[in-house]
Amino acid sequence: MTLYTAIVALLALGAGILFFRLFHTAFISPLARVPCSHFSARFSSLWVSWLRHQNQLNRFLEAAHDKHGPVVRLGPNELSVNCVQDGFKTIYTTRAFEKHHFYNEFRNFILDDMTSAIEPQAHSIQRCRVGNTLSRSFLYTSKHLAAVVEGTVNNDMIPLLRGPVPGEAHMADISSIMRALAMDLWMAYVFGRRMSCRFLQNLSAADRFNDLMLMSRPTQMFYWPSEFPRLHRLLGSVGYSFIPRESVESSDELDAWLLCFLDATDEEIEAVELGVKAPFRHGEAPIMYRQFLFAIAREGLSADRILRKYTTMPTALVRPKSTHPDPSWKKVLRKPRSAQQIAAASEIMDQTLGVIHVFPTVLIFACWHLSRNEDIQKRLTQELRSASDFGVGEDPILPDLKALDQLHILHAVMMETLRLNGPNTGQELRVTPRGKHTRLGNYDIPGGVVVSSSPFCLHRTKEVFSDPDSWRPERWLPEPSPWDGNGEAEQWFWAFSSGARGCVGNMLAQFLIRQVLAAIYVKFTSEEAQKVDLRLIGDYVAEPNLDTVKLRFTSAVRLLLYWLERASQIMALDPNQNPLSFPILHHLSNSPSLLHAIQSIGAAHEQFFNPDNIAIALKERQQALRLLQRELDPHSGSCLVSSFLSVFLLGTFTSWVEGSLDSFGKEHVFGARAIINHLLANQQIYQGPYLTYAIGCYIYWDSCCAFVAEPGELPDTDTPEISEAINKMRSEFHPISAFGIGIFYLIGRVGRYCRSVLAGAERDLLLEAVLEERLLDWESVAGQESGVFIWEAYRKHALIMIYRTCSTSAVSGQLPAPSEKEAIIQAYALRVVQGLLSTPVTSQYLHLHAIPLLTAASELPSDEQNLTSPSQFLVQLPILFKDSAAGSQEPSNSSPSTSPPKMLVPIHRTVDDYDLSLNDDSAQISVSREAQPPNPASPEYSSSPLNTTPVSKPLRKGPYPIGPMAINSLPATYLVPNRPALWLTCLFILWVYIPLLLGRLLFLFPVLVAHKIFHEIAGRTSALELPVLPWFSINKLDDKRPVLKFYRPMSENDTEVSLDALDDVSAGINKSILSDQPHKWKKHPDSPSGRQYDRVLGHAHESEATVRDLDSLRQDVLEQAKVRTIKCYGQILNLANEVYNLLDNPIKLQNAIL
Known part of the structure; x- marks a missing residue:
């Protein structure tokens, strides 16, 4: 055999062996059954190597798995696996799979580290x-x-x-x-x-x-x-x-x-x-x-x-x-x-x-x-x-x-x-255990094969992650979504690898x-x-x-301050109109305790929706008290007026936080009256922005809650000092109640009297006549033009309340015919609606619209108005006024000097027998036109809504927007009420949005009080069917009771709550003020009250306790809360004393006010 022949034979033998290996690898080996990602993958890995070099492998693998399934072949001895079961869980949670030699390149300082260690033991x-x-x-x-x-x-x-x-x-x-x-x-x-x-x-x-x-x-x-x-x-x-x-x-x-x-x-x-x-x-x-x-x-x-x-x-x-x-x-x-x-x-x-x-x-x-x-x-x-x-x-x-x-x-x-x-997108290479087969997908894989999974491909599996290339956090939320992958997303998540050698x-x-x-x-x-x-x-x-x-x-904190600055406009704290007003933004920035006090109030109001928030309220109050002690240190340099606000709010809401939830905010009034009485013990502090704020808050809360207070509750907290303080502040501009402190005070008196009449007390006809006369004669003071509609609406609201209440009881005396009373009441209700719809959107009083609007709505029959088409309604408005006033036989508008007739005839007593805490010399008496039909030709009640809109001007200039919606810069077409649906929508959106920023302080009162007004006074069909608004609308029930659809903000699922069920949501009980039955706690499985009741009573129902046992336990809880409340009130009153002791220092006082 020549050398040439030997060489040819060796080459032929080598070619044969090579061909056999290639043929075996491509078509005979166990990997031959696995689909190939590329036609060359059976014979060579050069194509995959090229893709790695070009950084295009991940997209190639994604397409290959979409086409061929969870296991694909990348080369003669390499597989890519893209599944969970018999997939990456098998590969990466088993110690037998060693790392590929690829990881040797991750060494640092010539030593193995955790990434480069190949063997599991190392x-x-x-x-x-x-x-x-x-x-x-x-x-x-x-x-x-x-x-x-x-x-x-x-x-x-x-x-x-x-x-x-x-x-x-x-x-x-x-x-x-x-x-x-x-x-x-x-x-x-x-x-x-x-x-x-x-x-x-x-x-x-x-x-x-x-x-x-x-x-x-x-x-x-x-x-x-x-x-x-x-x-x-x-x-x-x-x-x-x-x-x-x-x-x-x-x-x-x-x-x-x-x-x-x-x-x-x-x-x-x-x-x-x-x-x-x-x-x-x-x-x-x-x-x-x-x-x-x-x-x-x-x-x-x-x-x-x-x-x-x-x-x-x-x-x-x-x-x-x-x-x-x-x-x-x-x-x-x-x-x-x-x-x-x-x-x-x-x-x-x-x-x-x-x-x-x-x-x-x-x-x-x-x-x-x-x-x-x-x-x-x-x-x-x-x-x-x-x-x-x-x-x-x-x-x-x-x-x-x-x-x-x-x-x-x-x-x-x-x-x-x-x-x-996730940046870790590439393949994590492993080698199958030698000497045995491993099940991956539907294939038995021999030992020594390079296998890998890629987070990039796993996280883009379309069967699990719908729309995989879109960023949709909803797929990881507890509630179902179109992108949650039927709950399998967590199993396919592989950003940090897995097993003992994971990240x-x-x-x-x-x-x-x-x-x-x-x-x-x-x-x-x-x-x-x-x-x-x-x-x-x-x-x-x-x-x-x-x-x-x-x-x-x-800065989101800046946004918070921005909204609080808007809220200070809503609260009528405008320094351009009132030199004594509070720059609430400044005080929040200077007093951490004030912020925690406001947060405590917000959490307390949230009890109506989440009973667990009572713990948050207590925690926030504790934090506020702790910070107050620090702020009152003479060396702290803190603002004492800010500290006063914290003291007042804590004292006002302490009983609200720990008391029963069925009181509908009465504790606000009780707490405010108690703390004010304590502060008024010093006769020299009738003036000052801090006391102005306290009195203004009290008057507004009193007007809201007086109707729901039990007879005899509020007089126990009355003192001559607060009446004197109110008289001295009669015509000032006040926080919360602005220029309307007189009308708010009258509404509180009317509410308490009407409440006592409905509770069975004997009627006092002279007091009724005095209240009616005061309401008819009251006129807004100069300087409150932007609030004229709201004050007039509240005055009509009080008149409607007293007329409706007094007409439901036996009366000894001469009264107008029922048809006349109904006509006058409906005329007032129509005027309320018209006036509120005419309020400029830049007014800072929009948050006060709830109570008069809902009261008026309860008096408007469905056959006389149609608020679902407000433009048509405003055209009808003068005609409706004319028709409704025809039967009342009121004096015409041509006799403005003639006093309107009184519906309530007094008996022989003098007005001086009744102290309304308003001096005659301070009250502004004028002839009212309330009982007179409107003159269509008059500017005030023109049939054209354009003529009823006062010119709105910015309240002040500065870095912050003016008014509740800050829309001074909107086109003029948006600042006139020629689109009542828009107006009404803006009205209620403002009423919901703004108070939410201060813990629903101004939001829950109107809702709860309106519920009582509907429940105890109206009992009629509400014809007010508002357009579809976010979070709020009113419809009718079959039993002629209104239904309030309340949609809680910041929640994805809206919850409808009827006014009858509001008691259940807020307190867990069914209660009627007129009922002679004692209050009993009942669990209602169809309302959130059951869950709230369980939390308040420590999940007592889980032990199958009886209703009597639960009621006893509730009493124990309330007694303990009462003890804590008294103790907390003591702390707060002591803090109040410290504040005023420091304020006695003229220099300190001057610095605090500045």
Whole structure:
């Protein structure tokens, strides 16, 4: 056999063997049954290698799995698996699957770390070095981590979002900030804040570090060694490398940068131990670094290794503790080091690279998505504020750590961002156990096969994640949604891998993501500064495609102040009209206790919808009392008027918070009267903005609640001092009640009298006549033109109330015929509706419309008006007035000097027998036209609504909008009532929106009192069928009782509640004021009262207690609450004394008012 023949034979044999192997691999091996992602995958992996090099593999795999199923073949010996059962759970939760040699390229300092460890045992050793420093239990109880987050997030990051000008929108580069934040948080957690890099204070250094990190880990560094290891080694042996020289130098610089931290930290620890420096406080100790050193020392590493690397390193990125002005990092890398220090550096570098990739990327995309989705952002902000203690005038306080885990919107935002934009998108390569077959999908896979799953593909499985390329946090919320994947989303979530070799820092990452998002969106709102197409690029570790992502942040606290400033307009606290008015915004900023007092009130009102909020109310009250004690320190420099407001509100609402819920706000009146009586014990304080505010609040609450108070309750709290104070303040401009204090005071008297008559008391005809005369003669004082409609509406409301009440009892005397009374009452009701519809939308009195409007509605028969077509109704209005007044035989409008007839005829007594606490010399008596039919030709009651609108002008100029809706700048067509539906809609929207901002203080009163008015007076069919409004409308029941459809704001599901069931919702009982039966507690399974009752009584029904036992337990609860209330009142009165003792100092008083 010649040489030539031998060579040919060998070549033929080799070709045959090669052909057999290719044929066997392609068509005979167990992998032959698996569908191929590409036609060449049976023979070669070059196509997949090319896609990896071009960063296009993820999209290719997604399309392949969509076409061929959960298991596809990528090469002769490589599979991609995209399923849960017999999929990634089998691969990554079984220790038998070793890592691929690809992970060898993740070594740092020539040592294996947790990522690069191939064998499971080696990985376990590396994982033990971390100890419990990254466990859930440690993170949620670590004071060190809490201090690190508090200092880094609140002190360093938040000011960057707020900007140099407080309160104004600020544009910030969220990419640069989040990268700096990630490094500051991680380095502070490892080395302590004392040794942190503080990149947030030097963003340019953070950007240089990010460039250094990206340069040190290019795609080529991992691609060539893993895809073509032999070729890489061969070329390396002759001095050629696919890895750029700049990347090698950057990697060495990064190593030296970290070693500088280790050296500086060792020196700091030694200095603290020797007593040269102060001991570490919470957040300053290098807890995790010392954990690494102790764990490595226990492993018994003894041989020292010396790293000698020669390059140059910029010093701007390091903080070495060295006297050398420009330390070369040749010295840093050549310095002899222990194996323990090098091993610790390897682990820290491994974790640092993971942090710098994952944490900022997720936060950048989360903020960007929230800026583009206003609805989700609002829901997140509302959820965060309900669970946090962020407030005006206080240092920022992060929400409770455990509470953050219970916030569904926050969790959904984090999970959806990790699903769609998680940076770990590439394949996690594993090798099947040798010597046995493994079931993956529907295939038996032999040993030695490279298998992998990709978070990118798992998170875009269309059968689980509908519309997978859209950011929809709704898919992670508890309630069902079209995108929830039938509840399988959690099983397919794989952002941090799984099993023993999953991401060891996943709990820390989720913890910090929640903390940072909560800190931002409880304080700010964000929007895009410019429209950008932000997306991930890269296959294994993806990065945002843009280096700069600018968002515009507006302080949410500033928005809160902005709304409170609007509310101060609504409360008639306008300094341009009243020099004694309260700048409520200023006081909230200066008094943390005042904010907590208002929050306590809001939580107390929320009992009607969520009984658990009583605990929040008590907590807020306790916080307010604690802060008040601090504010009253003479050296605190706090504003005493602000402290007074806190004292007054706490004293007013203490009994409301701890008392029974069936009183419909009477405790407001009792508490206000008690605290005012206490304050009025000093005869010299009848003047001052603080007392003006207290009296104004009391008068308004009294007018709202007087009708529902039991006979004899309020006179017990009456004192001559408060009557005298009211007389002295008769014509001033007052908070809450504005110029209408006289009419509000009269309404309170009318309400108490009508309540006593309905309760069975003997009628007093002379008092009725006096009240009627006062109401008919009352005229608005000068200067309140913008409130003329509301005061006239309230006056008619009181007249309707007294006429209706007095006509329901036996009367000894001469009274008009029933038809005449009905005509007059309906005429008043029509005028109320017309007047309220004519109120300018810029009026600050719109929040007071509820009571007169609902009262008038109960008196309007459906055959006489049609508010569903308001424009037609206003055209009919003069005719209806004329028709209704025809039967009453009232004097014509041509006799304005003639006094209107009185419906109530007095018996022989004198007016002086009745003290109405209004002096005759202070009352402004005038001839009223209330009982007269309107003159269509008169300007006041013109058939054209354009003529009835007073000219609206801004209340004041300044940085804040004027009026409740701040629409001074709207076109003129929107400022006239030629669109009554729009007017009525605006009226009720304002009535709902604005009081919600102050805890429904002004909202619940009208609703509850209107319920009593309907229940006890009207008993008639309500013909008021409002247009469809958000959260509020009125319809009719079959039993001729009105139904109030109340839709709770900030809730996705509207809940309809009838007025009859409002008792059940608010107190858990059915009660009628006219009923002779004692009040009994009953459980109603079809209403929320059952749940509330269970919570109030400690879930007593679970032990099947009887109604009698429950009633007894309720009494015990109320007795205990009464004891606490008395004790709290004592504290509040003592605080009031302290306030006034300090106010006795003229200098202190002057400073407080200023």
